[in-house]
Amino acid sequence: MQTRPTLKDVAELAGVSFKTVSRVVNGENGVSPAMHAKVQEAVDTLGYRRNHSAQALRKSGQRLGTIGVVHADIANPFAAAVHQAIERYARDHDTLLLSGSTTEDVEQQDRLVEAFVARRVDGLAVIPSGDEPGPALRQELQRGTPIVFIDRDPGVRADLVLSDHRDGARSATSHLLAHGHTRIGFLGSREQTVSVQQRRRGFDEAMRSVDGAISTVRTDLTSVAVAERAVHELFADRGAAPTALFAAQNLAATGAVRALHQLGLQHEIALVAFDHIEIADIVEPGITTVPQNADEVGRRAAELLFARIGGNANEAQRIVVPVDLVERGSGELRPR
Template sequence: MKHVASLAGVGIKTVSRVMNDEPGVSEDTRQRVLRATEQLNYELDMAAGSLRRTGRATASIGLLLPSVSNPFSAEIHRALEDALAERGIAVFAASLDDDAERERKLVSAFMRRRVDGLILTTIARSQAYLAPELARNMPLVFIDREPMGIDADAIVVDNAEGAAAATRHLIAHGHRNIAFLGDRTDIQTARERRRGFLEELGRAGVATVDVPIRSGCHDENAARQAVVELLASDNPPTAIFASQNLVTFGVLRALREAGASKRVALVGFDDFPLADLLDPGVTVIAQHPDRIGALAAERILARIDGDRSEPRTYIVPTELIARGSGEIHSNQ
């Protein structure tokens, strides 16, 4: 705040009034202060007063997830809470909703509350806006999606290889007409899963030009409608690869409604509760979000404790779990 006051040519109290949106400041002065805050990348620190009094960190972590209601995100959240609770660290979680503007606003909100570190799943094309935080040694760990524009620790899975494993499995059961149902193409993981799927088809000698691909299936309803249309087409697929759990839910609903659950093979990316109790059980590529969360906790704690080693990307292996739906043989 002293630096802002000096650059704007005003007193510290004036800066405080502007940042707290209090009256008694001319518009010209207000704009000078705001320009100074932008130049210095200054944000009002809501916890600064208490920190000066206690001399301690806030014992809190900001966690940004695609949606806290998604089972995959929820398992990561729980694993982080379990690991960080041992150090008395609270986890503040927020949903990104795969919205770039929302991403930056939530990160800013976390920073204003002076969290001790950030664990982030991101959607913006670049996270270079976090470079000032890295320069101040703010601990950052990215999960599920690697950061762009900065170097920081990341905990991910090999999405392309996981998708390739699912595709190989379906091909091994005689399928050549395999539909791909994917998430939005601006999502890094969705692009990688599509790439792994198509490359594996190519390696198996399956022409990819006419492969039924439906992208933009960001929720269960969109996936269900896509399957309804595919099944009604002139050349319906004999198998489906669903690229994330919400897509899998929509596929399951559509197949059941069409009476095709035991005729059309299915492999989903992401495991989910009760997948083994359906008929047939759902074959999945499991990402093990509990392991992702535990490793993210390990890395953020290491950074908080002063680890200044070069950032690394850690890859958590996926696992194909066969339960029945992916083992349905092609009838063509």
């Protein structure tokens, strides 16, 4: 990439001072029409684009119209939907998104935070990995950098928007219990992930409320394939196996559905899945889910973040977006 034209280059071509070009480029008034036209022509000829770094440097301390989004896994449909919701909001505020994905690695998360901070983003939206922030993120929190956490409690006081994991899991589990199940399997993804821990807690609470209810727990089902295998193992011995499953995360849910179908058990083993599943209503039986509202989560998070960036210094807020169970058949199967 060759060097780009600067204000000075344009000025030279137009035969004026570079400050005048700056005025034209920024649409400031106090430039005569003739001068404006002459400069504009030179700008177009050279294809001048303002150097954002120089501008940012000059106006350091001010907002620059960029926020950083730190994902745990951008390929997760929930994360992608949240991303889109944030972007939609940001666009209305003339703000761009820098983004990165940590693959659930706290160190990579810190590296991203440092890279974003070095670029002097106006603020950060973080879907936190691990159970607590790394040193870099912690320091930014302390500095008062505008930060909003999404989907998972970061374990520190800060703005946070998340679904009601615990209540969703509790109602999913209660739903299964209400349909007569007493042996229920819990399928979780990364055990370290706080949101999953919350769902686990909701599950446990519901199970404890019924005498004699027996839990079977499988965690660290971090991909569709792993979850699929786990369910196969679970039903290798039908005698001890649960009669219903609560899949606490979308990938685990997909794996579970797949395995149940492969085993021909989809009409016998009840299933409730946390999070949205694309064609939950097409499979037979339809999959009862507790879908998250990614749009709402993303939008509320963006609102909080931009409020902070705008100078809001109130106490940290915690927004819990409710979730509601959607019956589609799989969760209403009764034990044989």
